[in-house]
Amino acid sequence: MEKTILVGGKAQQGTGITSNFLGRIFCRLGYYVFNYRDYPSLITGGHNFNVLRVSDKQIFSHENQCDVIVALDQETIDLHQKDLKKSGFILGRQGLKSPKLRPIEAVPILERLKLAPVFENNILIGWLFKYLGADKEFLFKEAEKQFGEKSERVISTLQAGYDLNKDFFSENKFKKIKGEKHLISGNEAISLGALASGIDICFGYPMTPATPILKFLSKKQIQEDILVSQLENEIAVINAALGASFGGAKTMVATSGGGFALMTEAVSLAGMAELPVVIYLGQRMGPSTGVPTYTGQGDLKFALNAGQGEFLRIVSAPGDPEEAIQRTEEAFYLASKYRTPAIILGDKHLGESGYSFDQIKNSETPNKRFIVKNPPENYKSYKISENGISPQAVPGQGPVVRASSYEHNEHGNSAEDAASVAKMNEKRSRKLKYLEKEIPKMTPVKIYGKGKNLIVSWGSTKGAILDSLSELPDFRFLQICYINPFPQKEVAREIKRSKRVILVENNLTGLLGQVIRENTGLLLENKILKYDARPFTPGYLIKEIRRKR
Amino acid sequence: MNAKDLGTKEKITWCPGCPNFSMLEAFKEAIVELVDKNKIETKNIVMATGIGCHGKFFDYLNLNGFYCLHGRLLPTALGIKLSNPTLTVFGVGGDGDTYAEGVDHFIHACRNNADLKLIVHNNQVFALTVGQATPTSEKGFVGTTNPLGVKEKPLNPLALALVSGASFVARGFALEKEHLKGLICQAAEHKGFAFIDVLQPCLVFHNVIPYLQKNIYKLDENHNSADFNLALEKAKEWDLSFDKDSKIPIGLFYKTEKPVFDDGFPQKKVWYKKERKIDWKNLTKNF
Numbered sequence: 001m002e003k004t005i006l007v008g009g010k011a012q013q014g015t016g017i018t019s020n021f022l023g024r025i026f027c028r029l030g031y032y033v034f035n036y037r038d039y040p041s042l043i044t045g046g047h048n049f050n051v052l053r054v055s056d057k058q059i060f061s062h063e064n065q066c067d068v069i070v071a072l073d074q075e076t077i078d079l080h081q082k083d084l085k086k087s088g089f090i091l092g093r094q095g096l097k098s099p100k101l102r103p104i105e106a107v108p109i110l111e112r113l114k115l116a117p118v119f120e121n122n123i124l125i126g127w128l129f130k131y132l133g134a135d136k137e138f139l140f141k142e143a144e145k146q147f148g149e150k151s152e153r154v155i156s157t158l159q160a161g162y163d164l165n166k167d168f169f170s171e172n173k174f175k176k177i178k179g180e181k182h183l184i185s186g187n188e189a190i191s192l193g194a195l196a197s198g199i200d201i202c203f204g205y206p207m208t209p210a211t212p213i214l215k216f217l218s219k220k221q222i223q224e225d226i227l228v229s230q231l232e233n234e235i236a237v238i239n240a241a242l243g244a245s246f247g248g249a250k251t252m253v254a255t256s257g258g259g260f261a262l263m264t265e266a267v268s269l270a271g272m273a274e275l276p277v278v279i280y281l282g283q284r285m286g287p288s289t290g291v292p293t294y295t296g297q298g299d300l301k302f303a304l305n306a307g308q309g310e311f312l313r314i315v316s317a318p319g320d321p322e323e324a325i326q327r328t329e330e331a332f333y334l335a336s337k338y339r340t341p342a343i344i345l346g347d348k349h350l351g352e353s354g355y356s357f358d359q360i361k362n363s364e365t366p367n368k369r370f371i372v373k374n375p376p377e378n379y380k381s382y383k384i385s386e387n388g389i390s391p392q393a394v395p396g397q398g399p400v401v402r403a404s405s406y407e408h409n410e411h412g413n414s415a416e417d418a419a420s421v422a423k424m425n426e427k428r429s430r431k432l433k434y435l436e437k438e439i440p441k442m443t444p445v446k447i448y449g450k451g452k453n454l455i456v457s458w459g460s461t462k463g464a465i466l467d468s469l470s471e472l473p474d475f476r477f478l479q480i481c482y483i484n485p486f487p488q489k490e491v492a493r494e495i496k497r498s499k500r501v502i503l504v505e506n507n508l509t510g511l512l513g514q515v516i517r518e519n520t521g522l523l524l525e526n527k528i529l530k531y532d533a534r535p536f537t538p539g540y541l542i543k544e545i546r547r548k549r
Numbered sequence: 550m551n552a553k554d555l556g557t558k559e560k561i562t563w564c565p566g567c568p569n570f571s572m573l574e575a576f577k578e579a580i581v582e583l584v585d586k587n588k589i590e591t592k593n594i595v596m597a598t599g600i601g602c603h604g605k606f607f608d609y610l611n612l613n614g615f616y617c618l619h620g621r622l623l624p625t626a627l628g629i630k631l632s633n634p635t636l637t638v639f640g641v642g643g644d645g646d647t648y649a650e651g652v653d654h655f656i657h658a659c660r661n662n663a664d665l666k667l668i669v670h671n672n673q674v675f676a677l678t679v680g681q682a683t684p685t686s687e688k689g690f691v692g693t694t695n696p697l698g699v700k701e702k703p704l705n706p707l708a709l710a711l712v713s714g715a716s717f718v719a720r721g722f723a724l725e726k727e728h729l730k731g732l733i734c735q736a737a738e739h740k741g742f743a744f745i746d747v748l749q750p751c752l753v754f755h756n757v758i759p760y761l762q763k764n765i766y767k768l769d770e771n772h773n774s775a776d777f778n779l780a781l782e783k784a785k786e787w788d789l790s791f792d793k794d795s796k797i798p799i800g801l802f803y804k805t806e807k808p809v810f811d812d813g814f815p816q817k818k819v820w821y822k823k824e825r826k827i828d829w830k831n832l833t834k835n836f
Contacts, residue, residue, distance in 0.1 A: 145835070182836045196827050200820035201631060224832075225823070227631060227814050232657040236624035239617065243597070243628025246615055247636065248821025251628075269618050360833045371821050394821050395595045395613035396633055404607070404616035405600070413559055413608050414616070 001056045001172050004063055005128075006080055008049035009072025011042060018070070018121040019050030020354060023183050025125075025142045026054045027356050029134055030177035034463070035354030036062040036535070041208070041292045047075050056177060060320055060355060060463030063537050070124050071096055091124050102168065109160045119157045126161025133173030136162050182360050186350035186460070187212040189321030190254065190280050192360070193328025195224055197278075198367045200249035202228045203237040205259060208292050209348035210282035213254040234259035238266040238277070245275040246403045248371050248394035250332060254280040257299050258289065264306045267341050271311025273403040274382065274390065274428070276335035276342075276370075278328070283347040285533035294533035295348035297459055300511040303343045304484055310425070312432050314342040315484040319462030321355045323481065329365040330442055336370040338431050339392055345483070347506070349535040350460035375399050380410040384423065388430030436485045444482035445490045451475040454498035455545075456491075456524065458483065458512050461504055464536035471542050475502075483515060492520040502545060503527045506535065550584050550591070552577040559608040568723035568749045568758075569602060572670065573609055575726045576641075579733035580612075588738060589637045596639045597626040599646030601677045602751075603670035606641045620650025623658045626665045627810075633819045634811060637737060640667040645675050648684040648704050659713035662741040663810035668733065669746050670723075671706065673789065674755035686755070687790045706746045707784035707802060711777065717743035718780060718803040722765055723750070724758070725799065735801060741809045748799075760791050768800030777803060 007019040016037060023033040032055050039048040051062040064083045071077045071092035081098060084090065094103040104127055106120040113119070122143075129139055136159070143154040184192075191213050194202070204214035218228040227249075231237050234255055241251040255263065260281050270277050281303055285296030303315050314334050318324040324346065331342035372379075375393035381402045383390040390410075395401045402412025407424055409415040415424070448466060451474040455465055458480045465477050478494045480487065495501055495516070503513045503524040508531040513524045528544045530536055555577045563569045583589045594612050598604040600619035607616045613636075617625040626640045647655050647669045658665065674692070675681040681692040684704040691698050710718045717739040721729040729747060736743035748765075750757045764787070773779055780803035787797040811817055 182833070184836050188836070192832055195832055196829060198825040198827065200823065201628075203628070221814075222816060225816050225825075227816060227820075229631070229814070231624060231627075232653055235621065236627075236654055236657070239621040239624040240628035240631070243615065243625035243630075244632040244820075245628070246625075247595075247629045247632025248819075249632040250820070265618055266621070273615075360836055362827075362829050367825070367827065369821060394633070395629070395636055396593050396819070398592050400611055401613050402607075402616075403614075405618050406616050408616075412614075412616075413557065414605075 003054045003068065004066040005052045005054070005068045005070060006049055006066040006083070007052065007070040007072070008047065008076030008080060010045050011039065011048050012044045013072045014118050014121050015048045015050050015072060018125065019052050020183070021142070021146060022125060023052050023354055023356070024146065025129065025134070025139055026174070027181035027183050028138050028142050029174055030179050030181065031056055031174065032058045032181055032356045033183060033354065034059050034062050034356070035183070037352045039293050047079065049076065049080065059467055061467045061538055063539050068128065070128065072121065077101070091128060093120060104161070104164065109157070113153070113156055113160070115153055115157060119153065122154050122157035123161035123164070126158040127165045130162045130165040131168055132170050133175060135176060138176065179358060181356040181358060183354050183356050184321045184360055185212070185352055185354050186318070186321050186324050186346055187282070187352060188216060189324035190328050190344065190346065191216040193325040193362070194252050194278070194332070195220070196325065196362045196367065197329045197332035198250055199226055199252055199332070201226065201241070201244045201251045203240045203251070203253055204228070204230055205234050205237050205255065206230070207256045207259045209284055209351045210254040210256050210280060212351065213280060234262040235266070238263040241277050242266060242270055242273065242275050245277050246273070246394070250336065250369070252278040252280065254282065256282050256284050257286050257302070260299070260306065265308070267313070268307030268309055268311065269405050270341040271307060271309065271313065271428070272405055272407070274339040275403060276339055278331045278335050279341060279343045281343055281345050282351045283345065285531070291533040293348065295460065295506060295535050296531070296533055297347060297461070297506040297511070298508065300345065300458070300483065300515065303345055304515065306343070311428060312338065312340045312435070313484060314338070314340060314435070315345060316342070316482050317345040317459040318350065318481070319459055319479055320350070322357060322361060324350065325361070326363040326365070327481070329363050329367065332367065333365045334435070338389060338435055340431065345459060347460050381412040382408060382410045382424070384410060384427050386430070387434040388427050389434070432485065439482055439485050439487070442482065444480070444487035445494070446479040446481060447476055447494065448479070449476040452498060453500040453502070454478055454494060455502050455504055456480070456495070456512065456516070457504040461506055461536055464538050464541050465504060468538040468541045468545070471538070472545060475545070480512065486515065486519045488519045491516060492522060495520070495522050495524070501526060502548060504536070504541065506530050550581050552581050555580060555610055555612065557609055557611045561609060563602060563605065564752055566752055567602070569670065571726045572723045572729065572747060572749060573606065575729040576606070576668070576733060577610070579730045579737070582730070582734055583737050593636050594639065595629050595636050596641055597622045597629060599642040601643035601645055601675070603641055603643045620646050621654065622646065623651060623654040623665070623667065627658070627663050630663060630665055630811060631814070631817065633821070634817050635819060638665050640665055642667060642669050644669060644671040644673060644683045644685045648706060652684070656709070656713045658742050659710050659715035659744065661810040662714065662716050662807045664741055666736045666743045667745070669706065670749045671746050672749045672751040672755055673703070674751050676751040676754050680754040685789055703789040705784060705789060708781060710744050711781050711784055711803060714807070715744050715803070716741040716805050716807040719745045719801045720799045721745050721747040722761060722799050723747055724762070728767065728799065732801065739804065741807055757791055761797065764794055765797045765799055768798050768802070772800065774801050774804045
């Protein structure tokens with residue numbers, strides 16, 4: 001059983017909140033949802049829409065064709081009427097124009113209840129759930145959970161809408177089914193992953209689509225006993241994070257491509273000074289300012305090569321919020337253990353879409369601190385060791401502790417002589433060798449399905465690809481989760497044992513394909529690339545893959 | 550404690566006679582005094598240095614230290630301080646560092662008043678890159694990359710600090726070691742952002758020692774350092790130029806009490822000592 005509901009309106013009309021609320025009610029009823037958010041870069045007005053797909057099976061993507069349009073303005077109807085299925089209808093206030101409109105007389109209700117126009121959304125929600133045959137108690141319970149003090153007013157409007165629908169009911173009833181589901185976005189998942197890892201300090205500077213992480217963590221800072229601070233720019237942000245890391249705090253920064261570009265000199269500093277830092281890079285379509293509120297996967301090679309010089313950059317790419325939690329925990333663990341920057345590559349689609357799960361799980365990744373207890377008097381910040389890792393002590397413990405952007409000796413003092421420079425480069429590079437042994441334990445690749453042909457991709461395209469596989473029985477899906485260290489053996493093996501291989505990426509030039517070639521020598525010529533700043537949908541992908549046959 | 554104990558075995562590579570030697574001694578002696586008077590503990594001192602001749606403090610001082618990126622010592626120092634409020638963090642920067650590459654951080658450090666100390670070695674030239682103009686080079690200065698000479702008037706660091714909201718603004722002279730030491734001690738004891746611009750002429754690329762020695766005078770006890778307008782007036786007394794003689798005040802220009810950035814976080818603590826127990830169920834209960 002499945003339905004797709006589009007909620008559209010102007011910014012500030014609450015399309016996002018409404019769609020999220022709808023999604024949460026469905027989750028409470030036991031259904032899986034996927035919520036896609038589409039909004040332009042403006043504050044008030046314009047056109048925002050959310051596509052909420054609901055199903056009794058687990059789903060990770062949306063389709064553009066919908067069963068119901070909840071229209072908060074005429075523009076929503078004008079723009080999306082074409083995507084309405086034949087059996088579908090539009091829900092909206094009296095006065096909107098469409099042959100498919102089910103007009104709702106919201107104004108008299110709002111006047112009677114003395115409530116602002118934005119409460120109209122709840123009247124529509126109440127009406128819709130009556131149509132869907134859901135027990136209204138679930139609406140009210142979710143309203144209480146989400147809206148706190150405001151919930152009484154929300155409930156009164158939900159009730160009014162529910163009562164208003166006396167004669168229009170769906171054939172498929174959304175009765176309560178077993179088990180509640182949990183709705184979570186990628187950005188929330190990254191934030192939770194950071195908290196699960198024991199983050200102490202987060203510095204940030206707002207940039208779409210990573211700002212929600214800063215918002216989430218800053219709101220929780222007292223309750224969770226962490227420190228979150230917005231600084232003057234991304235350069236300050238990452239340098240402050242490295243200062244804090246030097247002081248022994250677990251730190252993360254979250255940004256998008258432009259902010260990350262400003263950070264890159266300090267990413268290199270993290271490599272040289274060997275300071276742990278976790279960087280979440282939420283991609284949007286570039287280059288430059290690009291398409292700020294839309295998605296893209298154009299920064300893969302940028303992340304792999306960020307910062308001058310040669311040093312270890314760990315780069316992982318979660319494909320959904322559950323993985324985002326896991327990869328964030330791993331990023332903290334690996335960054336702390338190997339004293340190096342770890343970059344988590346996400347994007348707008350992963351970050352701002354809502355996904356549903358039976359349970360929100362964290363991973364088994366240890367979240368201990370790697371700071372040495374009681375460092376000896378002759379402690380050396382950059383002690384040469386077999387695996388390249390020098391145990392990290394922090395200022396205040398007693399011995400002198402150093403961090404340097406210059407090449408240095410074991411004590412951290414500047415060194416320019418040939419032998420020292422070579423020795424330190426070798427020490428740092430040994431960390432990669434050691435890490436390569438640990439990465440296989442972290443599911444660096446995942447394989448779905450059993451077909452003889454292969455789809456290869458990374459990151460947020462996972463959702464649409466997974467949801468396409470049932471229609472593509474000849475295909476398996478290889479998801480590459482660690483880009484560095486690159487799971488070269490596993491990737492080469494899967495490609496070689498497949499009859500046909502298709503690369504799928506949300507970018508212009510097939511960056512993962514280039515990385516695969518660099519690491520395995522294998523050239524993937526068959527590509528489906530989407531660079532219109534919109535995510536893949538299963539419908540689009542299946543059509544494109546069939547066209548390639 | 551002895552000043553010698555603060556040194557390292559590193560070979561000092563400053564030019565012979567460089568005023569940096571005097572500054573290094575002033576800094577060491579200030580630390581000795583602060584430690585001897587139990588104002589701070591050596592293990593809790595951290596210096597964050599920029600890139601340039603001044604940055605060699607890092608190699609010559611046996612203290613906790615972070616050799617930062619050029620221009621970025623202030624945000625790095627802020628991060629250090631927020632990671633552990635028991636640390637006393639001394640930023641040591643140059644004029645290129647502080648007034649060119651990192652001038653944005655400087656303005657914000659003055660404005661937010663985090664509990665950091667900043668000592669700027671202002672030699673009015675990029676010395677380690679062998680002679681280019683910085684924002685404090687005087688009009689007409691000819692460096693290796695501007696043979697036509699600097700066209701603008703120099704930036705006035707003290708005035709900029711004052712109008713940006715700094716709570717402690719001072720100027721020292723590298724060759725007035727005792728006076729400078731006194732300023733460093735006062736800065737260390739100031740709660741909030743304490744800024745000392747130190748005139749530290751470069752013997753090779755910007756030797757203005759005779760001019761400075763002739764015109765410098767010390768602000769005395771008659772100077773009211775609580776008076777903002779007076780401080781601004783004193784800051785503007787010399788415009789960092791050398792075309793005609795002008796009196797150059799050194800000393801503590803301005804000092805006031807302001808809310809400190811770090812105190813805006815009631816949860817601040819020594820984070821690495823915090824033991825966390827993650828309550829995953831509670832974290833995810835609202836999803």
